Amino acid sequence: GENVEQHPSTLSVQEGDSAVIKCTYSDSASNYFPWYKQELGKRPQLIIDIRSNVGEKKDQRIAVTLNKTAKHFSLHITETQPEDSAVYFCAASPETFGNEKLTFGTGTRLTIIP
Amino acid sequence: EAQVTQNPRYLITVTGKKLTVTCSQNMNHEYMSWYRQDPGLGLRQIYYSMNVEVTDKGDVPEGYKVSRKEKRNFPLILESPSPNQTSLYFCASSLSSGSYEQYFGPGTRLTVT
Numbered sequence: 001g002e003n004v005e006q007h008p009s010t011l012s013v014q015e016g017d018s019a020v021i022k023c024t025y026s027d028s029a030s031n032y033f034p035w036y037k038q039e040l041g042k043r044p045q046l047i048i049d050i051r052s053n054v055g056e057k058k059d060q061r062i063a064v065t066l067n068k069t070a071k072h073f074s075l076h077i078t079e080t081q082p083e084d085s086a087v088y089f090c091a092a093s094p095e096t097f098g099n100e101k102l103t104f105g106t107g108t109r110l111t112i113i114p
Numbered sequence: 115e116a117q118v119t120q121n122p123r124y125l126i127t128v129t130g131k132k133l134t135v136t137c138s139q140n141m142n143h144e145y146m147s148w149y150r151q152d153p154g155l156g157l158r159q160i161y162y163s164m165n166v167e168v169t170d171k172g173d174v175p176e177g178y179k180v181s182r183k184e185k186r187n188f189p190l191i192l193e194s195p196s197p198n199q200t201s202l203y204f205c206a207s208s209l210s211s212g213s214y215e216q217y218f219g220p221g222t223r224l225t226v227t
Contacts, residue, residue: 001173006156032213043204043218044157051213089156098212099145100164103173106156 002027004092006105013080014113021108023090024072030092033066033073034102038087047088048075077110085112116141120205120219127195128227135190135222137205145211146188147172148180150201151221157204163188164211195226 003026013019023033031052036044050057050064050073057064061080066073073092077084087109093102118139127133139146147162149172159172163182177199179191188207192199205219 009154034213034215043220044216045218046215049213049215093213098210099147099208099214099216100159100162100170100172100211102159102213102216104157106154 002030002092002103004103004105006090006108008108010109012111012113015080017080019077019080019110021075021088023105025092029094032093034091035075036089080112082112082114085110118205118207118217118219120222124223126225129196130194133192133195135203137188137219138186139207143207143209146207148190149204152201197226200224200226
């Protein structure tokens with residue numbers, strides 16, 4: 001089955017700086033890669049996703065890049081703000097299967113230092 | 115308001131005492147799923163359902179049961195809870211089993227002593 005590794009497990013960044021979280025996956029059939037954000041004590045929420053027919057996707061201060069050859073994808077947050085502090089999870093699945101084969105990474109706790 | 119609800123939110127129980135965690139969604143979603151979240155392990159799928167009366171095992175199904183008799187409800191049943199099932203449980207739903215955004219419930223923190 002799919003194995004998703006996520007790094008780093010914790011990340012501290014000065015407010016205003018950029019943060020990068022990286023994930024690698026093992027199954028070459030995976031082609032759907034969502035990112036979920038979980039604030040302290042809250043439920044996970046989708047913040048951005050990418051499918052294998054694109055290499056990069058942006059949504060305001062958040063971007064995700066995908067390298068299918070190397071089997072890795074990354075989340076980039078620019079101009080970080082205190083409200084970006086949360087745990088971020090990457091995930092991967094074969095799009096033909098979708099959510100029933102979605103495998104999550106172990107999470108990155110991002111702390112924004114004011 | 116579109117939402118996924120879970121009950122109870124917190125539960126402390128003893129080994130072997132059967133319990134049910136309810137999950138309900140009001141978005142007419144076909145797909146529902148249960149995850150457990152443990153420190154350092156991320157979210158692991160327990161069971162999922164692609165539609166009414168259609169359920170299947172996820173990655174960690176041992177010790178759990180589910181049913182999907184109605185589209186909106188997907189209860190998680192622990193017939194004989196054990197301490198290793200102490201965890202934070204999330205129910206989620208999405209439009210279908212394709213690669214769609216999953217909407218998570220608020221979570222149920224279960225402690226088995």
